[in-house]
Amino acid sequence: MSEITRHSYDVVVIGAGGAGLRAAIEARQQGKKTAIISKSLFGKAHTVMAEGGAAAALGNVNSDDHWQVHFRDTIRGGKFLNDPRMAELHAQEAPQRILELEYWGALFDRTKDGRISQRNFGGHEYPRLAHVGDRTGLELIRTLQQRVVQLQQADAAEFGHPESMLKVYAETTITELLKDGDRIAGAFGYIRETGDFVLFEAPAVILATGGIGKSFKVTSNSWEYTGDGHALALRAGATLLNMEFVQFHPTGMVWPPSVKGILVTESVRGDGGVLRNSEGERFMFRYVPDVFRSQYAETEEEADGWYTAPAEHRRPPELLPRDEVARAINTEVKEGRGSPHGGVFLDVSTRLPAEEITRRLPSMYHQFRELADVDITAEPMEVGPTCHYVMGGIEVDADTGAALVPGLFAAGEVAGGMHGSNRLGGNSLSDLLVFGRRCGLGAAAYLDELGDARPAVAEAEIRRAQEEVRAPLERKTGEDPYALHQEIQQTMNDLVGIIRRGPEIEQALESLDKLRERAAGVRAEGGTIYNPGWHLALDLPNMLLVSEAIARAALERTESRGGHTRDDYPAMSPEWRRINLVTYLREGRVDQRRQPLAPLRPDLMELFEREELAKYLTDEELSGTERTGASVDPDGHGGPTEEAASAKEDES
Amino acid sequence: MTTKRTFRVWRGSGEGELVHYEVEVNEGEVVLDVLHRLQATQVPDLAVRWNCKAGKCGSCSVEINGRPRLSCMTRMSTFEPEEPITITPMRTFPVIRDLVCDVSFNYQKAREIPSFTPDPGTEPGDFRMAQADVERSQEFRKCIECFLCQNVCHVIRDHEENKEHFSGPRYLIRVTELEMHPEDTADRRTISQEEFGLGYCNITKCCTEVCPEHIKITDNGLIPLKERVADRKYDPLVWLGSKIGLRKGADTPIAPNTRKPSSAPEQ
Ligand SMILES: Cc1cc2nc3c(=O)[nH]c(=O)nc-3n(C[C@H](O)[C@H](O)[C@H](O)COP(=O)(O)OP(=O)(O)OC[C@H]3O[C@@H](n4cnc5c(N)ncnc54)[C@H](O)[C@@H]3O)c2cc1C
Ligand code: SF4
Numbered sequence: 030m031s032e033i034t035r036h037s038y039d040v041v042v043i044g045a046g047g048a049g050l051r052a053a054i055e056a057r058q059q060g061k062k063t064a065i066i067s068k069s070l071f072g073k074a075h076t077v078m079a080e081g082g083a084a085a086a087l088g089n090v091n092s093d094d095h096w097q098v099h100f101r102d103t104i105r106g107g108k109f110l111n112d113p114r115m116a117e118l119h120a121q122e123a124p125q126r127i128l129e130l131e132y133w134g135a136l137f138d139r140t141k142d143g144r145i146s147q148r149n150f151g152g153h154e155y156p157r158l159a160h161v162g163d164r165t166g167l168e169l170i171r172t173l174q175q176r177v178v179q180l181q182q183a184d185a186a187e188f189g190h191p192e193s194m195l196k197v198y199a200e201t202t203i204t205e206l207l208k209d210g211d212r213i214a215g216a217f218g219y220i221r222e223t224g225d226f227v228l229f230e231a232p233a234v235i236l237a238t239g240g241i242g243k244s245f246k247v248t249s250n251s252w253e254y255t256g257d258g259h260a261l262a263l264r265a266g267a268t269l270l271n272m273e274f275v276q277f278h279p280t281g282m283v284w285p286p287s288v289k290g291i292l293v294t295e296s297v298r299g300d301g302g303v304l305r306n307s308e309g310e311r312f313m314f315r316y317v318p319d320v321f322r323s324q325y326a327e328t329e330e331e332a333d334g335w336y337t338a339p340a341e342h343r344r345p346p347e348l349l350p351r352d353e354v355a356r357a358i359n360t361e362v363k364e365g366r367g368s369p370h371g372g373v374f375l376d377v378s379t380r381l382p383a384e385e386i387t388r389r390l391p392s393m394y395h396q397f398r399e400l401a402d403v404d405i406t407a408e409p410m411e412v413g414p415t416c417h418y419v420m421g422g423i424e425v426d427a428d429t430g431a432a433l434v435p436g437l438f439a440a441g442e443v444a445g446g447m448h449g450s451n452r453l454g455g456n457s458l459s460d461l462l463v464f465g466r467r468c469g470l471g472a473a474a475y476l477d478e479l480g481d482a483r484p485a486v487a488e489a490e491i492r493r494a495q496e497e498v499r500a501p502l503e504r505k506t507g508e509d510p511y512a513l514h515q516e517i518q519q520t521m522n523d524l525v526g527i528i529r530r531g532p533e534i535e536q537a538l539e540s541l542d543k544l545r546e547r548a549a550g551v552r553a554e555g556g557t558i559y560n561p562g563w564h565l566a567l568d569l570p571n572m573l574l575v576s577e578a579i580a581r582a583a584l585e586r587t588e589s590r591g592g593h594t595r596d597d598y599p600a601m602s603p604e605w606r607r608i609n610l611v612t613y614l615r616e617g618r619v620d621q622r623r624q625p626l627a628p629l630r631p632d633l634m635e636l637f638e639r640e641e642l643a644k645y646l647t648d649e650e651l652s653g654t655e656r657t658g659a660s661v662d663p664d665g666h667g668g669p670t671e672e673a674a675s676a677k678e679d680e681s
Numbered sequence: 682m683t684t685k686r687t688f689r690v691w692r693g694s695g696e697g698e699l700v701h702y703e704v705e706v707n708e709g710e711v712v713l714d715v716l717h718r719l720q721a722t723q724v725p726d727l728a729v730r731w732n733c734k735a736g737k738c739g740s741c742s743v744e745i746n747g748r749p750r751l752s753c754m755t756r757m758s759t760f761e762p763e764e765p766i767t768i769t770p771m772r773t774f775p776v777i778r779d780l781v782c783d784v785s786f787n788y789q790k791a792r793e794i795p796s797f798t799p800d801p802g803t804e805p806g807d808f809r810m811a812q813a814d815v816e817r818s819q820e821f822r823k824c825i826e827c828f829l830c831q832n833v834c835h836v837i838r839d840h841e842e843n844k845e846h847f848s849g850p851r852y853l854i855r856v857t858e859l860e861m862h863p864e865d866t867a868d869r870r871t872i873s874q875e876e877f878g879l880g881y882c883n884i885t886k887c888c889t890e891v892c893p894e895h896i897k898i899t900d901n902g903l904i905p906l907k908e909r910v911a912d913r914k915y916d917p918l919v920w921l922g923s924k925i926g927l928r929k930g931a932d933t934p935i936a937p938n939t940r941k942p943s944s945a946p947e948q
């Protein structure tokens with residue numbers, strides 16, 4: 030058996046995307062000895078792919094923008110299911126986080142008066158996304174990466190070694206969190222390059238592992254997105270919130286097959302691009318739902334006027350929140366008005382001069398030219414929905430990022446609550462910064478409170494973790510991980526995809542059950558050094574666990590809202606709006622309970638017209654007599670536990 | 682449309698060899714798709730580094746028929762129908778296994794460069810910069826750190842001995858980027874010559890040719906940096922300053938204790 034290398038840290042951050050790096054920077058700035066662990070190389074985490082921008086109410090382009098407006102947009106986008114405290118902190122703190130990035134060297138695109146420029150995006154009332162062309166994620170990750178290096182340089186000057194207080198463990202995968210009693214004590218994993226096993230002993234672990242998209246066949250996500258953090262948290266005894274909400278981005282590439290799912294940024298629409306069906310119709314006008322009717326244009330003329338004079342015109346319907354646009358495209362294709370390769374047309378070529386397109390959307394231009402032989406300055410793109418983001422995630426305390434397990438924290442896409450049932454574009458990058466920092470602070474405060482009472486990892490636990498990881502390599506027979514992965518992806522795509530039906534979800538759960546049994550006997554050929562087949566074999570249980578959580582929650586929530594559309598329950602239900610579905614493990618199996626969502630504070634409630642609230646809230650909530658003894662059980666079974674309800678109350 | 686193609690793929694680590702595979706290729710695919718098919722159907726443990734499969738992360742750099750390229754952005758249709766395709770790891774870095782290299786050299790070099798240094802009298806939110814003034818640095822910040830330019834540069838490609846004294850084009854344009862940042866106050870001109878080896882570069886432009894982000898590494902980065910270094914040498918004020926020990930206009934030194942970090946802390 031390979032040696033196990035041991036390291037001891039104050040804080041271990043799992044994930045080197047925007048959330049993980051920001052958390053690690055904060056933990057180090059608080060004086061904590063910090064490790065950053067990442068499955069990929071430093072600077073290459075999935076955040077690097079983000080294109081459009083980071084939302085923050087800086088008010089640089091339209092000075093009417095304030096955090097309250099951003100908050101309101103976020104809640105609207107999430108269909109009132111967001112954790113209100115998270116949405117509030119996010120809207121308030123995003124501007125500071127963006128300015129801080131600039132102060133660390135980020136170079137955002139500029140306004141005429143030399144400030145950070147901001148662009149329009151779906152669901153945002155004002156131009157709000159700080160951006161760099163269409164490579165904002167790269168700028169964000171590079172700036173944070175360089176900030177880490179800067180802190181290391183300072184440590185080198187002070188302590189003689191750059192890695193004395195902050196070290197990056199690249200291409201290292203955590204397979205298990207270890208506990209001492211009910212508290213976090215460390216994390217176990219393997220190093221790709223050497224095949225060695227590694228143990229991090231640490232009282233505080235921050236999960237920043239991103240999303241789950243690789244459980245779906247058509248996705249914009251990278252290979253890292255196997256839901257590891259969600260699964261690690263569940264196995265460590267933490268809870269997941271509202272896993273049924275999965276965002277399908279309306280515009281992914283549809284052709285050629287090998288690039289199907291790769292993202293076409295929403296900025297194309299923000300900058301004037303329009304959607305048409307095979308009949309040339311700008312169809313989105315037919316899909317403006319009642320709740321948004323008053324804010325969106327009804328004619329092409331009105332919509333086009335908005336780009337130059339937003340105060341006098343209502344917004345183009347192409348800029349509705351993502352769930353609406355994705356469903357509309359899905360319907361157009363299903364009703365036979367799709368493009369040749371099963372999407373719809375997204376056209377910017379007739380809307381902007383060619384040089385403007387290549388300046389504003391350089392990577393899109395590049396991507397279509399290199400991968401699809403399409404010149405977007407001369408012809409339309411073909412696009413269709415692609416699995417993009419998971420709103421569901423680890424249940425955390427808004428202020429500190431603490432999960433229910435002491436010593437465990439989570440930030441970024443892996444955390445839940447912030448985005449409700451649907452995330453607005455641009456709200457993830459700012460979420461990473463705001464809650465990444467808060468997690469770093471939260472972990473540091475936890476450590477200070479802990480003092481010398483450090484938890485310890487039991488040797489038997491370490492041996493067990495190691496045996497589990499080696500198991501696929503030691504089997505003489507067993508199934509091939511690649512084939513199993515494809516079956517999971519197909520199952521989720523077909524049966525728990527963008528439009529869901531009860532019987533299909535049940536079928537998915539049955540398939541997942543069988544797949545889990547088969548995955549338990551999976552075999553990997555070869556050795557421990559950089560062996561992708563083995564790595565995939567170890568990812569499979571995580572994907573299966575997360576897929577089951579999604580499917581179970583999707584079956585349970587008998588309404589349609591945001592990133593969860595039930596064909597058999599098409600309406601949005603005010604009763605369901607008050608409910609968080611919480612996933613946890615009971616004896617190793619996925620189980621769920623209902624828990625009330627914290628109500629909006631009266632001052633935040635006032636940001637909305639009563640008429641709008643009436644579309645979302647129950648009569649009881651509207652009349653202000655909510656909560657006391659209120660039932661949160663819309664269809665009469667399996668209500669939340671008393672305990673959970675009061676725990677939630679304490680928090681708010 | 683599906684065809685069979687011949688792939689010759691480097692297998693092994695220190696010792697290794699090209700192994701021949703016959704593999705299916707479909708219309709519209711890129712080289713990385715084919716490597717994935719090899720993993721799924723013939724060689725499950727074939728080591729390949731990749732992440733985004735969208736040309737954005739710079740992980741999947743290899744040499745394809747001798748040319749340094751991103752495997753996720755190299756379409757199969759760019760090869761002749763019968764042309765065999767040879768895939769080897771980047772030559773300038775030690776091979777870990779199969780197509781995966783140890784690229785830690787690059788992270789080491791990144792750490793030596795003095796970071797962005799704003800005027801200490803400013804604070805977040807103070808900067809006002811015109812688009813025209815940030816654009817030059819923005820070009821270099823498009824870099825996805827694929828290290829293909831590092832791999833192709835002849836100064837280190839077959840000259841292990843130069844690695845200590847030469848940071849490579851990627852990190853020389855990082856220096857240029859910082860030098861051109863409107864709010865940066867450090868002066869890295871002297872160390873770019875003396876520590877980062879700008880003088881080794883003889884402007885062959887091989888780096889620019891392979892850059893998948895089409896950054897004009899030489900024309901917009903290395904040549905202007907060389908000019909600035911020359912200006913620095915002949916600037917009479919700076920010369921006088923260094924003679925009489927004035928702080929202002931002083932050279933910023935290489936970040937201390939970052940080269941060859943010793944395990945025993947100095948101090
Ligand atoms: C194509 C695309 C475009 C997007 N554009 C935008 C946009 O314009 N604006 C916006 O706001 N959002 C955008 N998003 C969403 C946003 O990019 C992501 O939600 C966000 O980057 C997630 O960041 P993160 O820090 O949570 O995780 P990530 O950046 O994904 O990082 C996850 C990290 O965890 C590591 N990790 C995972 N599992 C393990 C493990 N078991 N052990 C060790 N390490 C592990 C990974 O290696 C990685 O370092 C986009 C997403 C995509 C796919
Ligand atoms: S131009 Fe300079 S840096 Fe670029 S490859 Fe040639 S010698 Fe190397």
Ligand code: SF4
Binds near residue numbers: 827888891893898
């Ligand atoms: S400059 Fe170009 S070739 Fe060099 S690392 Fe950056 S992206 Fe790659």
Ligand code: FES
Binds near residue numbers: 734738740752
């Ligand atoms: S896999 Fe990211 S650039 Fe090729």
